[in-house]
Amino acid sequence: MTINSENPMTLVEDEETLSVPSTPDIVVIDNVSKRFVLRKDNSLKERLVTFGRSGRRHREIFWALQNVSTTIQAGHTVALIGHNGSGKSTLLKVIGGILDPTSGQVSRRGRIAALLELGAGFHPDLTGRENVFLNASIMGLSRQETEDQFEDILSFSGIGEFIDTQVKFYSSGMYVRLAFAVAVHTNPDLLLVDEVLAVGDEAFQRKCLDKIRSFPGGRPHDHPRDPLPRTGH
Amino acid sequence: MVGSGANKGRGTWESIREILAHREMLALLVRRDLKSRYKDSALGFVWTLIRPLTQLFIYYVVIGKFLSAERGIPEFAIYVFTGLTAYGLFSEVIGGGTASIVGNSGLIKKIYLPREVFPLASVGSALFNFLIQFVIILVATAALGSFPATPDFIYFIPSFLVLLVYSTAFGLLLSAVNVYLRDVQYLVEVILLLALWASPVVYSWSMVKGILGGGLALQIYTNNPITLGVLGFQRSLWLGGQGVAEYPSDLMMRLGVAFFIGVVLLLIFHRIFTRIQGNFAQAL
Ligand SMILES: Nc1ncnc2c1ncn2[C@@H]1O[C@H](COP(=O)(O)OP(=O)(O)OP(=O)(O)O)[C@@H](O)[C@H]1O
Numbered sequence: 001m002t003i004n005s006e007n008p009m010t011l012v013e014d015e016e017t018l019s020v021p022s023t024p025d026i027v028v029i030d031n032v033s034k035r036f037v038l039r040k041d042n043s044l045k046e047r048l049v050t051f052g053r054s055g056r057r058h059r060e061i062f063w064a065l066q067n068v069s070t071t072i073q074a075g076h077t078v079a080l081i082g083h084n085g086s087g088k089s090t091l092l093k094v095i096g097g098i099l100d101p102t103s104g105q106v107s108r109r110g111r112i113a114a115l116l117e118l119g120a121g122f123h124p125d126l127t128g129r130e131n132v133f134l135n136a137s138i139m140g141l142s143r144q145e146t147e148d149q150f151e152d153i154l155s156f157s158g159i160g161e162f163i164d165t166q167v168k169f170y171s172s173g174m175y176v177r178l179a180f181a182v183a184v185h186t187n188p189d190l191l192l193v194d195e196v197l198a199v200g201d202e203a204f205q206r207k208c209l210d211k212i213r214s215f216p217g218g219r220p221h222d223h224p225r226d227p228l229p230r231t232g233h
Numbered sequence: 234m235v236g237s238g239a240n241k242g243r244g245t246w247e248s249i250r251e252i253l254a255h256r257e258m259l260a261l262l263v264r265r266d267l268k269s270r271y272k273d274s275a276l277g278f279v280w281t282l283i284r285p286l287t288q289l290f291i292y293y294v295v296i297g298k299f300l301s302a303e304r305g306i307p308e309f310a311i312y313v314f315t316g317l318t319a320y321g322l323f324s325e326v327i328g329g330g331t332a333s334i335v336g337n338s339g340l341i342k343k344i345y346l347p348r349e350v351f352p353l354a355s356v357g358s359a360l361f362n363f364l365i366q367f368v369i370i371l372v373a374t375a376a377l378g379s380f381p382a383t384p385d386f387i388y389f390i391p392s393f394l395v396l397l398v399y400s401t402a403f404g405l406l407l408s409a410v411n412v413y414l415r416d417v418q419y420l421v422e423v424i425l426l427l428a429l430w431a432s433p434v435v436y437s438w439s440m441v442k443g444i445l446g447g448g449l450a451l452q453i454y455t456n457n458p459i460t461l462g463v464l465g466f467q468r469s470l471w472l473g474g475q476g477v478a479e480y481p482s483d484l485m486m487r488l489g490v491a492f493f494i495g496v497v498l499l500l501i502f503h504r505i506f507t508r509i510q511g512n513f514a515q516a517l
């Protein structure tokens with residue numbers, strides 16, 4: 001896979017899932033490039049002052065992804081490995097539809113759950129319980145489905161009685177536990193994980209990896225170093 | 234397979250289908266908006282009442298009594314509150330909508346959702362507050378013995394729709410523009426404040442007519458969605474004015490025309506929205 005030239009990034013498959021017989025593609029990435037334009041002026045005044053030609057000088061163009069083509073099959077675990085700033089998170093966002101590529105095409109099928117960076121889209125002022133329902137519905141579960149799964153989510157997360165506390169009072173680890181618990185229980189076909197597991201303690205990390213292994217979807221995920229023993233290397 | 238590619242603006246139908254598929258989540262977002270707004274406050278939802286009632290009090294006492302604007306406007310309190318309710322709906326949808334994408338950046342950067350749901354959720358929470366004020370009007374008019382059960386109540390429907398369509402259209406557009414130019418949020422506040430005084434909420438339309446005369450200036454003053462909406466509300470809900478107050482001719486037709494223009498605007502603004510929403514996650 002070719003990424004921007006100074007900063008190569010590679011895609012590695014988990015040996016265990018490599019042996020899985022070939023399954024349908026759930027993500028097809030076709031010649032995707034992503035360009036970021038960095039603007040240095042963000043207020044109306046500066047925008048007006050630097051309007052037109054001279055405005056170009058206030059812009060800097062940066063290609064985070066260049067001509068990336070690859071496919072991901074259902075049931076496989078894939079890791080993206082690369083230096084900081086090599087475009088791993090950007091690629092995951094493009095796969096998840098959060099960013100549109102500048103050129104090229106991404107096709108995907110099935111339900112996608114994304115755990116990108118810390119936060120996972122919780123609202124700090126709402127309780128864990130309220131956030132579970134909100135988050136699950138964002139990932140496409142109906143209220144009834146969430147209610148049916150609620151006990152499982154709660155016990156998987158190990159949050160216990162804190163579930164009725166506002167999430168702004170959670171520790172980072174608790175936050176991620178709950179977000180991860182919701183994401184895996186929405187039964188996604190594709191689970192995108194970016195760094196979030198890095199803050200969970202070791203026991204929880206192992207639990208998550210076991211859970212990831214146990215379900216029949218494809219799950220590319222991304223980590224800058226190698227914080228997770230055995231996944232995808 | 235569903236795809237996304239470079240510069241792909243979704244079609245209008247596709248967007249509507251996608252939003253409908255997320256309606257349950259939309260309802261949750263509205264509840265979250267309402268809940269989190271008054272979280273940790275002892276009075277909670279009562280605050281939604283205190284603000285408009287305070288406004289009413291100020292306008293009633295200061296402008297009605299001290300500046301004696303209430304001369305010539307019977308049942309001045311109901312008159313003012315009716316106008317405030319119409320204006321409140323408009324300004325809350327636009328104000329909330331404009332801030333909605335930036336305010337939900339946490340979600341937008343982490344998961345794909347049809348981005349329209351965020352401005353639409355602001356519409357939902359504004360509608361909730363509107364409903365409360367509307368009930369207050371009905372209760373108050375009933376208590377004062379001037380419940381608006383007259384044929385003119387029909388004006389409520391088009392004026393409500395006009396206010397809703399225009400505010401949603403601008404809320405949608407401004408929410409997207411605000412991502413790239415945060416000044417918009419502050420500009421909108423100022424313009425909304427101006428709009429309150431530029432519509433016949435605390436004074437009457439006939440006062441304006443007296444000053445502007447019957448010419449083009451009056452047409453411009455009258456034929457904007459806020460003024461039309463406010464006038465329609467007064468005509469339908471404020472019994473004190475029936476037979477006394479003066480309204481522009483063909484109010485119904487003006488509302489109808491405004492509504493259709495508003496729908497066209499909404500479609501255009503939505504197209505603009507879909508074109509620039511692909512870059513939201515990276516600009517936030
Ligand atoms: N919204 C943005 N606007 C401008 N540039 C961006 C934006 N997001 C990312 N970039 C740039 O794109 C490049 C790739 O970023 P990305 O976050 O994908 O790296 P990464 O491989 O995930 O790094 P890390 O290992 O640190 O997580 C970086 O140089 C970054 O500066």
Ligand SMILES: [Mg+2]
Pocket residue numbers: 088089090194
């Ligand atoms: Mg990253």
